[in-house]
Amino acid sequence: MTENVIANAPDLAAQPTAGDNRPIFTVSEISQALKRSVEENFSHVRVKGELTSVKRAGSGHVYLCLKDENAVLDGVVWRQTAQRLRMEPEDGMEVIASTKITSLMKAFSLNPEDASLMERMRAVLGLLKRIPVELDLWEAQNFYFSVARRLYKYKKKMAGKDDASGQWLEQFRDLGRNLKVRVE
Numbered sequence: 051m052t053e054n055v056i057a058n059a060p061d062l063a064a065q066p067t068a069g070d071n072r073p074i075f076t077v078s079e080i081s082q083a084l085k086r087s088v089e090e091n092f093s094h095v096r097v098k099g100e101l102t103s104v105k106r107a108g109s110g111h112v113y114l115c116l117k118d119e120n121a122v123l124d125g126v127v128w129r130q131t132a133q134r135l136r137m138e139p140e141d142g143m144e145v146i147a148s149t150k151i152t153s154l155m156k157a158f159s160l161n162p163e164d165a166s167l168m169e170r171m172r173a174v175l176g177l178l179k180r181i182p183v184e185l186d187l188w189e190a191q192n193f194y195f196s197v198a199r200r201l202y203k204y205k206k207k208m209a210g211k212d213d214a215s216g217q218w219l220e221q222f223r224d225l226g227r228n229l230k231v232r233v234e
Contacts, residue, residue: 096148097123104139106132112139116147126173128166159193162201168221175228191229197222198233 099116106112110129115122125147127139139145158167171190202222208215226232 096146098144098146099123101139101143101145102141104141114139116145126170128170130166159196162197163218165218165221168218168225172221172225172228175225187229191231194226194229194231195233198226202233 097116099118101114102117102122103115104112105114110132112127112132114125114127116125117123127135158164158171161167175187202219205215205219205222209219210216223233
């Protein structure tokens, strides 16, 4: 199959030309460069766009899309944040949305019983999975292990007696999978 693709598209096999001194990167080199760029430039993300498809759920969360002329991102304003907004989000509003991965994880490590913080972290990590480079999440992983050391055994013991603990464990394990760590 590879031969057919190259035979049908001979320009894919670029030939060096005189005077072309652009570097040639390996897949690993370009992947690492992209990873560094994302980590350095997007640790605290602020995105400007127009709100569309704004819907307030019964849970209090606000589901929406943020768009510009070329792209659309799905988003959520979590209940606790939505309650503090000075105005109700509406279709057509221009906004700047922001979050910081390590801020969310640190807040969760300080308040591990807060299910909304865990859900926010899971949502952000879900979005980051769509970026085609591997991110270095060591700081977030350290916060995760801090929570695991303090609460995991207790929640596991309580899971059989208390539905909330069982649900917390399920969400915490899912968060760990998103962070590429496992606690057992």
